[in-house]
Amino acid sequence: MSNHPAAPAAPHGARHADDEQLLRDAGLRATGVRVAVLRALDRLQHATADDVVRAVRTDIGSASVQAVYDTLHALTGAGLLRRMEPAGHPARYERRVGDNHHHVVCRACGAVADVDCTVGQAPCLTPSATQGFTIDLAEVTFWGLCPDCASRP
Amino acid sequence: MSNHPAAPAAPHGARHADDEQLLRDAGLRATGVRVAVLRALDRLQHATADDVVRAVRTDIGSASVQAVYDTLHALTGAGLLRRMEPAGHPARYERRVGDNHHHVVCRACGAVADVDCTVGQAPCLTPSATQGFTIDLAEVTFWGLCPDCASRP
DNA sequence: ACGTTTTCTGGAACGATTCCAAGTTGCGTC
DNA sequence: GACGCAACTTGGAATCGTTCCAGAAAACGT
Secondary structure, eight states: OTTOTTOOSSOOOOOGGGHHHHHHHTTOOOOHHHHHHHHHHHHSSSEEHHHHHHHHHHHHSOOOHHHHHHHHHHHHHTTSSEEEOOTTSOOEEESOOSSOEEEEEETTTOOEEEEEOSSOSSOSOSOSOOTTOEEEEEEEEEEEEOHHHHTOO | OTTOTTOOSSOOOOOGGGHHHHHHHTTOOOOHHHHHHHHHHHHSSSEEHHHHHHHHHHHHSOOOHHHHHHHHHHHHHTTSSEEEOOTTSOOEEESOOSSOEEEEEETTTOOEEEEEOSSOSSOSOSOSOOTTOEEEEEEEEEEEEOHHHHTOO
8 A cells, every 4th residue: 555645535445456346337448548547546646637648658558648538538427536627727637536625726836735624524515695506516726835835935 | 886786795996987096006007998897897797808808899999809818917916806717617807806705607508606605704714734835815616507507407 | 298008910829628530449248 | 259339549630718929009197
């Protein structure tokens, strides 16, 4: 488990080789690219599509950009991945799904980290006046400076 | 005040013609385009840059795309406007600044509405573990369906 | 009236992502 | 073990919102 310095609280339950089963359980074929994408996101947190392409290529030798995008979409759609897109930055993907956690984004370098919300499980999930909207998700993004960027103007 | 069916809580204080003073107070020249942009956003809430371009052109006859983008940046930088960018949608601008309010975005049509957070003034503004980040803003976005889109599959 | 700032026109470029078509590979099932 | 469909490949072009460029003209505030 040395690759999992801080194991996510999310119950995605799969250990490396079991990603195949995870995919099948979700009704998806367990293909090379898909397994490699999951493995890549096991190591890289909040990786961009580009990060994933590179990681997958290092892992299994080659993969087309489209295959990776397709996979990211399929896995996100199946609920195996979560997608977040900080304003002004490319989308980022993570395996931590199902728990309601939020993100801090560094204004300077764009680094992203996870944060658990203070306010219990479902934070501001019930706004007072919803304007008639049916709400299914509350997304909280904190903006600031990461430790590195804070220590230089 | 018929244009202000629900006057924003934000104390931006300016009535139509006083936008010029508002600009000067912010250290900006009160130019035609800038005043027109403010006026446009008085009517249109959560307008895209494109919406603003069209509104400004209807208002003062003509304006270049760049002038509007420049203005939106200048005014946002001066704190007269707030910019929000829902994932997968173009940026939107609004005059309601200084209060901490949040947004609902319709997954289907992209419509945006304001919401006040249930949890008092500074909602999830103090996350438990900030990972060493210095946080200056908490942005909350609710996702769901607007009344219109909810009433058709 | 002057100097500075802003806006203009018109164009090209950007980055992330999507889409295309047609051919190949490789899963999973029978 | 073979078959059929889903997934992947290559290579290219296109999208959209936004930014950047340069030089000239206009407009603002002192």
